[in-house]
Amino acid sequence: MxxxxxxxxxxxxxxxxxxxxxxxxxxxxxxxxxxxxxxxxxxxxxxxxxxxxxxxxxxxxxxxxxxxxxxxxxxxxxxxxxxxxxxxxxxxxxxxxxxxxxxxxxxxxxxxxxxxxxxxxxxxxxxWSSYLTAYNGLVFDGGLRAGEPVVITAGSSAVGIAAIQIARKIGAIPIAVTRGADKVERIRSFGAEHVIVTDTCDDLAAEIKTLTGGQGLRIAFDAVGGSQLLSLIEAMQTNGIVVNYGMLDPTPIELSLATLLTKAITLRGSNLTHVLLDPIKRQTAIDFVSEGVEQGPLDxxxxxxxxxxxxxxxxxxxxxxxxxxxxxxxxxx
Missing domain, CATH: 3.90.180.10 (Medium-chain alcohol dehydrogenases, catalytic domain)
Structure with missing residues (x-):
């Protein structure tokens, strides 16, 4: 020893x-x-x-x-x-x-x-933790596609930045959400198309709908939970999916099943461990991230x-x- x-x-x-x-x-x-x-x-x-x-x-x-x-x-x-x-x-x-x-x-x-x-x-x-978490939530859980908008909460976090860059690599349109205006320019530098500042935004769902031309979202990638999750659900299209991987706001919320049922919305928890224990998914994600950091745009x-x-x-x-x-x-x- x-x-x-x-x-x-x-x-x-x-x-x-x-x-x-x-x-x-x-x-x-x-x-x-x-x-x-x-x-x-x-x-x-x-x-x-x-x-x-x-x-x-x-x-x-x-x-x-x-x-x-x-x-x-x-x-x-x-x-x-x-x-x-x-x-x-x-x-x-x-x-x-x-x-x-x-x-x-x-x-x-x-x-x-x-x-x-x-x-x-x-x-x-x-x-690895940040980029595999983001890839799992966006791709395996959310099925993110080129050309579509995706809202990414906690946009200045390590996973949030990873998600912005991965969305760009796929060809999607990342819309980041953050609390303070002081982080906006840095988040934009990582590839966010739009940045919503919740401290100065009175209605998150309405702002998302405005930025998506009134269409709303098919996919949101959420780290926060709490009341902000309710706003994301309100901003979803029919058959949309909210992928949640964290609870920065642990406050319990009341969620109306009527909203989920009426718009056929999926609320899905995302856990990286399941991917790491799946050999095929694990290697797919590792290959994507490795290529992205060696050749860009992942940084x-x-x-x-x-x-x-x-x-x-x-x-x-x-x-x-x-x-x-x-x-x-x-x-x-």
């Missing part, structure tokens, strides 16, 4: 529960690899896990971190397709056993994907980069919900 620094949660709660410990990291077993971690992209699941709110939550102390980039340092038996020295991304497969927040990390080889050529390590750490935005011993500050920034891109922790570059 080798002794290295790892970030562990020692209890559920605030960032004071995170500690940098020295501990032994075992050699990889059959089907596993050991990575020399380079960078970790903080995802919402990391925050939920720290608070003890993640499904199938393991008990502390535990190494956390769903997503990152690392260099293969050693291989366990029965691992094929990878070699020592390969730079790889770690897909955000929920696991009680594996975490990437350490100078060395043992990971199941099935969670690895080659790091795209020409992409920085920080951008690689900001890539993962990095809002801030923190040193390893500042991982608590990285979590705190993510929790502000004010970032326009991913927060990355540099472990070893």
């Amino acid at each position: 080798t002794i290295v620094r790892v970030a562990r949660i020692h209890g559920f709660g605030g960032t004071d529960m995170i500690r940098i410990d020295e501990m032994e990291v075992p050699a990889p077993r059959a089907g596993e690899v050991r990575l020399r971690m380079k960078a970790h992209g903080v995802v919402r699941g990391d925050i939920l896990r720290r608070y003890g709110l993640y499904p199938a939550q393991p008990q502390p102390p535990l190494i956390f971190g769903f997503e990152g980039v690392g260099e293969i340092e050693s291989l366990g038996a029965e691992v094929s397709g990878f070699a020592i020295g390969d730079m790889v991304g770690v897909l955000p497969v929920p696991s009680a056993q594996y975490g990437v927040c350490g100078e060395l990390a043992v990971i199941d080889a099935s969670q690895l994907v080659p790091h795209p050529a020409g992409v920085s390590l920080e951008k690689g750490a900001a890539l 993962p935005p990095v809002e801030a980069v923190f040193a390893f011993d500042q991982i608590g500050a990285a979590h705190e920034l993510v929790e502000t919900n004010t970032t326009a891109g991913k927060v990355v922790v540099r472990i070893s570059l």
Whole structure:
């Protein structure tokens, strides 16, 4: 075994529960690899896990971190397709056993994907969770087509920006929704055709209908929920679909089934885990994203980069919900 620094949660709660410990990291077993971690992209699941709110939550102390980039340092038996020295991304497969927040990390080889050529390590750490979540919701769940408008809420979030860029690559028309006017120009720079600012918009549904020439939407991609979800439903066409992948607004709402029934609207939950466990869908999504970052127009935005011993500050920034891109922790570059 080798002794290295790892970030562990020692209890559920605030960032004071995170500690940098020295501990032994075992050699990889059959089907596993050991990575020399380079960078970790903080995802919402990391925050939920720290608070003890993640499904199938393991008990502390535990190494956390769903997503990152690392260099293969050693291989366990029965691992094929990878070699020592390969730079790889770690897909955000929920696991009680594996975490990437350490100078060395043992990971199941099935969670690895080659790091795209020409992409920085920080951008690689900001890539897979956001872009696979967006691709899954837009394409597999929503069936997004070229030429049609799609509303993307939380438009300045890492997933929102990924969705804007993916919609552009497909040939659709992304309409972003955000809370503050200060983010409008940056969201436009990522490819949004229109940006709706909810702080100054009295009627979201009416604004969407105006921007779509009175036609409304066939598809909306929502991270918010709450009362904003009701506005999206109001803006839908007959046979429209609202794909929801988050609940930034956890406020319970009353939803009239009459609206859904009358317009035959589908309200669908979207979960990336199901795609990662489906070999065909997983590879289709990976190929799309890899091509998009290597050849354009996909370009993962990095809002801030923190040193390893500042991982608590990285979590705190993510929790502000004010970032326009991913927060990355540099472990070893």
